[in-house]
Amino acid sequence: MGVAHAAGEALGFSVVNTKTLARRTVAFLYARISEDPRDRRRGVNRQMNDLRTFAEENEWEVGGEYVENDVSAHSGEERPEYDRLMADAIEAAREPGVCVIVVGYHPSRLWRRRVERAQAIEDLRLSGCWVAFESGGSFNMAKASDRSQLANLGESDTAESEVKSERVARAALERAQEGRANGAVAYGWRRQYEYDARGQVSGFHDVEDPVQAEVVRDIVTRLLAGASVIGITADLNERGVPAPGAGMTLKRRAVGQNADGSLWNKTSVKKLALRPANVGIRVHQDVEYRAAWPALITDEQYAQLRNLFAERAGVRALPGARKHLLTWGEIATCGPCGAVLRVARRGNAKRGRKQLTYICDAKGCVGRNVDALNGYVARVVVGLLSRPEAADVFRGDDSAALAALERAEGLKARQEAAADDYADGVITRDQLRRITGKLAKQITDAQAEARRLRPAFDLDAFDGLVGPRSAETWEALEVPQQRRVLDGLGLRLKVNPVARRGPGFDESTVALRWARTEG
Known part of the structure; x- marks a missing residue:
């Protein structure tokens, strides 16, 4: 008996005419495991070992091995090794006298989604390939009956995945509603497990x-x-x-x-x-x-x-790359046209007067010496921060935020009341779910509003900024930190053209506004 004849019998189909059989039978082996977050690869290694034995027992030539570890076939994520498997198998099937077999451990290892399975069956039909599984079953894609059997067999795998997905999603929602963590403990906390009377894990909480x-x-x-x-x-x-x-x-x-x-x-x-x-x-x-x-x-x-x-x-320059206090952003702008400021060297190079200058980024309407304008801003800021009441500038008004928090607490109380009504039989389970869902969204919105209305500056992060040490503290800050203070104060300044020429810095050409101190 020839090799091709033996391969045909091993696949389970009757050999009618040995002259029409392939001279070579080439198997392409595919192994996959859905979850292996630690990448131990034990499951896929076992699968591939079994597939090699399966091919050897049937005297198939192995044309390629393809492994995907910790990759789901149901979620729709990319499977590059599967794509390579299909491409190589279809290409090999074009060679005259070759019978190509795509081999998997189980149908679920190759396909979970209907669309992907249907496309593969059609591609393999056109190529005249076979599909075989170590767990049992071989299918000739040239035959309609075999294609139908494979599709029906895969449908049960798809249904199983969908039921599991729905069950997992419901459990995930329940964990979220209870505020429990999902998966491994996050950075910043450690997990403490709870045990029952038999010493088995009954739960956990993160501290x-x-x-x-x-x-x-x-x-x-x-x-x-x-x-x-x-x-x-x-x-x-x-x-x-x-x-x-x-x-x-x-x-x-x-x-x-x-x-x-x-x-x-x-x-x-x-x-x-x-x-x-x-x-x-x-x-x-x-x-x-x-x-x-x-x-x-x-x-x-x-x-x-x-x-x-x-x-x-919204700022063009990254904070980590900021070298100048007043460039880019809405703090300092050109008086005539409203454009932001940038820094360039201006002056008479021959006389050694070419210096760093803030200039209008759009038209060059205005220009100010960087050190002079920075010094003026520093004097004004320190003068404000040295006043005893300066801390009040950063605190803001918490009344609106507190009102939003109180609204959230009131909604939580309504949730608890609905739970009590369900326990007393006043409302049904479906009514409880609808009430809980609507209130949960309202609570989330109220909490988000409260966070948004909180003051946007953390004065505690700047020790000594307010009070008698304000000048010393300001000088010790890096440029990004000084910029943060100006943002917290709500400083806005417009640089206007100079009215006179001569030495000295003309403060009258700079219009200052302190947004947080108004009123």
């Missing part, structure tokens, strides 16, 4: 990790003090502070991240600072729930951070 929580607070405080993300990142790495995920084996790392994940990057610093989890907020499908874990920073700090980065998004 503050003193070391990691202090890192989070330090990052937030420095950002609010005007430090740049790039500078904070460099400092954390220089001090050897382990980044979130350090030592964990992950299949994906951020761009520029090292293999063991120990180094910080500017993206990880920013994301860590802006997490809603920091203020005890659990987010699920864009809806916020009160978390069961303790907050690491205040609502005021969180609101200030969000406002800070929203402001930075």
Whole structure:
């Protein structure tokens, strides 16, 4: 009996005419596991070993091996190895005298989605390929009956995945409503497990990790003090502070991240600072729930951070690269045309007078010596900050924020009342769900409004800024930090053309306005 004849019998189809059989039978092996977050690859290795044995027992030539670990076939995420498998199999089938077999451990390993399975069946039909599974079953894609059987077999896999997906989604919503964490413990907290009388894990709760929580607070405080993300990142790495995920084996790392994940990057610093989890907020499908874990920073700090980065998004120069106090942004503008200011060298180079000058970015309407204008702004700012009542300028009015918080608490009370009504049989379960869902959205909106209305400046991050040490403190601040103070004060200045020529700085040509001190 020839090799092709034996391969045909091994596949389960009767051999009628040996002259028409392929001279070679080439198998393409595919192994996949949906979840393996630690990338141990034990499951896919077992699958591939079994597939190799399966091919060897049937005397098939192995044309290629394709492995995808920790990759779902139901979610629709990209599967590059699967794409390569299909392309290679179809290409091999074009060779005369070759019988191509796509081999998987089980139909669910190859396909979970209807659309993807239907497309594969059609592509393999046109190529005259076979499909076989180590767990049992072989299908000739040239036959309508085999294609129908494979499609029906896969439908049960799809239905199973959809039922599981719905069950997982419902459980995830329940965890969110209860404020419980989803997955591994987040950076800044540590997990404490709860045990029943038999010593088995019955639950868990997350508590503050003193070391990691202090890192989070330090990052937030420095950002609010005007430090740049790039500078904070460099400092954390220089001090050897382990980044979130350090030592964990992950299949994906951020761009520029090292293999063991120990180094910080500017993206990880920013994301860590802006997490809603920091203020005890659990987010699920864009809806916020009160978390069961303790907050690491205040609502005021969180609101200030969000406002800070929203402001930075509209500024052309990054804070970490800012060298001059009054360039780019709405703090200082050209009086005649309203354009922002930039810095250039102006003056008579031959006489040694070419100096750094603030100029209108649009038309060059105005120009001021950088040191002179900075000095004038410093004198005005220090004069304001040295006054005893200066701290009141940064505090803002909390009345609207408190009203929003009170509204949120009232809505929570209504939720609890609805739960009591359900327990007493006054309302049905469906009514309770509708009431709870509507109130949850209203509570989220009220809490978000309260955070938005909080003061946008953290005076505690600038020790000594207000009072008798204001001049000394101001001089010690870096340019981004000084800019942060001007933002907090609401300073707006317009630079007008000079009315006279001569030595000295003409203060009358600069119009100042303090938005936060008006009224």
